[in-house]
Amino acid sequence: MTAATAIDxxxxxxxxxxxxxVDDVALQVAEGEIAGFLGPNGSGKTTCIRMICGLLTPDxxxxxxxGLDLRRQQRAIRRQVxxxxxxxxxxxxxxxxxxxxxxxxxxxxxxxxxxDTLEDLGLTSRRTQLAGSLSGGWxxxxxxxxxxxxxxxxxxxxxxxxxxxxxxxxxxxxxxxARALGGMTVLVSTHYMDEAERCHRINYIAYGRLVVSxxxxxxxxxxxxxxxxxxxxxxxxxxERLRKAPGVGQVEPFGTAxxxxxxxxxxxxxxxxxxxxxxxxxxxxxxxxxxxxMELSEDNMR
Amino acid sequence: MNFSPTRLRAxxxxxxxxxxxDRLTFAMMLGVPIMQLLLFGYAINSDPRDMPAALVAPxxxxxxxxxxxxxxxxxxxxxxxxxxxxxxAEWLITRGKVSFVVxxxxxxxxxxxxxxxxxxxxxxxxxxxxxxxxxxxxxxxLADSAFRRDRPAGPAQGAPEIVVHRRYNPEGVTQYNIVxxxxxxxxxxTMVMMTAMALTRExxxxxxxxxxxxxxxxAEIMLGKITPFLAVGAVQVLVILGAAWAVFxxxxxxxxxxxxxxxxxxxxxxVLLGYLISTAARTQMQAMQIAIFVFLPSILLSGFMFPFRGxxxxxxxxxxxxxxxxxxxxxxxxxxxxxxxADVAPQFAALSIMVAVLGALALLRFHRxxx
Numbered sequence: 001m002t003a004a005t006a007i008d009x010x011x012x013x014x015x016x017x018x019x020x021x022v023d024d025v026a027l028q029v030a031e032g033e034i035a036g037f038l039g040p041n042g043s044g045k046t047t048c049i050r051m052i053c054g055l056l057t058p059d060x061x062x063x064x065x066x067g068l069d070l071r072r073q074q075r076a077i078r079r080q081v082x083x084x085x086x087x088x089x090x091x092x093x094x095x096x097x098x099x100x101x102x103x104x105x106x107x108x109x110x111x112x113x114x115x116d117t118l119e120d121l122g123l124t125s126r127r128t129q130l131a132g133s134l135s136g137g138w139x140x141x142x143x144x145x146x147x148x149x150x151x152x153x154x155x156x157x158x159x160x161x162x163x164x165x166x167x168x169x170x171x172x173x174x175x176x177x178a179r180a181l182g183g184m185t186v187l188v189s190t191h192y193m194d195e196a197e198r199c200h201r202i203n204y205i206a207y208g209r210l211v212v213s214x215x216x217x218x219x220x221x222x223x224x225x226x227x228x229x230x231x232x233x234x235x236x237x238x239x240e241r242l243r244k245a246p247g248v249g250q251v252e253p254f255g256t257a258x259x260x261x262x263x264x265x266x267x268x269x270x271x272x273x274x275x276x277x278x279x280x281x282x283x284x285x286x287x288x289x290x291x292x293x294m295e296l297s298e299d300n301m302r
Numbered sequence: 303m304n305f306s307p308t309r310l311r312a313x314x315x316x317x318x319x320x321x322x323x324d325r326l327t328f329a330m331m332l333g334v335p336i337m338q339l340l341l342f343g344y345a346i347n348s349d350p351r352d353m354p355a356a357l358v359a360p361x362x363x364x365x366x367x368x369x370x371x372x373x374x375x376x377x378x379x380x381x382x383x384x385x386x387x388x389x390x391a392e393w394l395i396t397r398g399k400v401s402f403v404v405x406x407x408x409x410x411x412x413x414x415x416x417x418x419x420x421x422x423x424x425x426x427x428x429x430x431x432x433x434x435x436x437x438x439x440x441x442x443x444l445a446d447s448a449f450r451r452d453r454p455a456g457p458a459q460g461a462p463e464i465v466v467h468r469r470y471n472p473e474g475v476t477q478y479n480i481v482x483x484x485x486x487x488x489x490x491x492t493m494v495m496m497t498a499m500a501l502t503r504e505x506x507x508x509x510x511x512x513x514x515x516x517x518x519x520x521a522e523i524m525l526g527k528i529t530p531f532l533a534v535g536a537v538q539v540l541v542i543l544g545a546a547w548a549v550f551x552x553x554x555x556x557x558x559x560x561x562x563x564x565x566x567x568x569x570x571x572x573v574l575l576g577y578l579i580s581t582a583a584r585t586q587m588q589a590m591q592i593a594i595f596v597f598l599p600s601i602l603l604s605g606f607m608f609p610f611r612g613x614x615x616x617x618x619x620x621x622x623x624x625x626x627x628x629x630x631x632x633x634x635x636x637x638x639x640x641x642x643x644a645d646v647a648p649q650f651a652a653l654s655i656m657v658a659v660l661g662a663l664a665l666l667r668f669h670r671x672x673x
Contacts, residue, residue: 055514055515081515085512085515087508087511089507089509089512093324094319102313102316105308106312106313106516107517108308
């Protein structure tokens, strides 16, 4: 079995209480790739991830995960997948080492695996500390340690860095990249744009539908947005007026500058000229693209 | 994915560590049985003494006084109303002011002197049958001794005849019921409640998602959850039996090994029942409520509180599906009557069937996914 794609699913659909949470999602992730999974809250990211690791049964859809059938080989999939839940889900009344020993036992790993993992992730000095008394960053590190200890081929991370300080976040991402280099495939959901930019490819999902996927550059280019920056002594008042102007999509203040984004360069320039200011061409950010995508999806839903 | 001892060992180690860290629960599991046993063991007394009695003796002679003295000396009776009319006595017993009304006919003394066997009427309040049975059982003996001195010399014509009239509930009840019964009830309470929270705790703390994402089979998870409680149950059994023997002097005529075997099958049924509840409940609160819901009939319909044969057919049928019912029969049989393996085989069979059914249901109900 040589699967070039770690995840290859189509038509994934799941409803809860009559509400379609995930609607006909197709997702491909190549082996060794770090795939970002983005989208607003409640867009179906967690449900998608749970279906991929076999915790939820899809209402419809099919595909393979690590070359195994998504519907029929859930157990085999589970053994080769590491899943880090959004909420910390290890035992707070167990120490770091006891938690890892528990996980190691479930995967039938030798005791040495626990020691190696503690060492690897710099947890050795804290190994006797109860998980409940750890800070967010350490909890996240424990959770990561626990879900990569059995050397999974696919790592599913559901908003792993929520509530973690920047330094710990950076360490976390270094760790992820190191693993990907070693051949591990990673699907990570996040709200942070800087994290999205660390991914090889990103997949944007809104209201249960996959809206766009590609590299960051592809996604930005595909949105065909124009962004101009304007310097202003009173950016607040100017922003208020610009938002009402035709052809102006988003106006975001950055210090004394305004990022003005729209779909049509001529209209945008006209709007600025009407205010007596000129804009400098600037790069459209991923965030601008996502907000645009979110608005488009909202319109589609209506 | 087959059964793996390694995985089970990991699950067991984790459960034991968690149990040890949860000091309050641990204290409850050991403290509660002792507290309840002492509380109920002393509070529920199937052979109460010093019960209030009224004496209706129109003649007010020495025979009446001797009988009253004999009643009081027995320890069971306390004559609170020594000289009342029949109407007053009726009122007293109806209101529950006295548990007994003792009536000596007006011509009692005369007939005793004649060597007749006059009748003494003892009316007992039978609304709590277990309360009065000891006192009633003591009557023939004490009547015999009371009038020995008063009877004329010569060939004894026998003591007066005592007529016992159980009011409100003519059924009597066995003795030494309470402590063996408590064994079942206390185990039911602690075992079912503790295990009922086993899975809901994982769900509420959010650890269930993770547990399911890892390769543990439902049977392994179930065994991992219930085994520690089996161990706790075994300790509870020893504590309760030890107390029954040391504190309450409950007679023990049967085989200890047989009793322990039976009780452990019962405990296994209980932890499986608790685990089954745990697969159905969504929160720990719900689990508690279901556990209590099961607990009440176990007290009321099992024969612990009320005589089993006194219940209507449907209630008996309901009682038959409760593990406690069979345990009570088993424990009373072995401890009090010295029943052997053949005598308690039906109880073993019933409990084993429950173990099989509860275990199978729990495994069926266990969801491997979060759907």
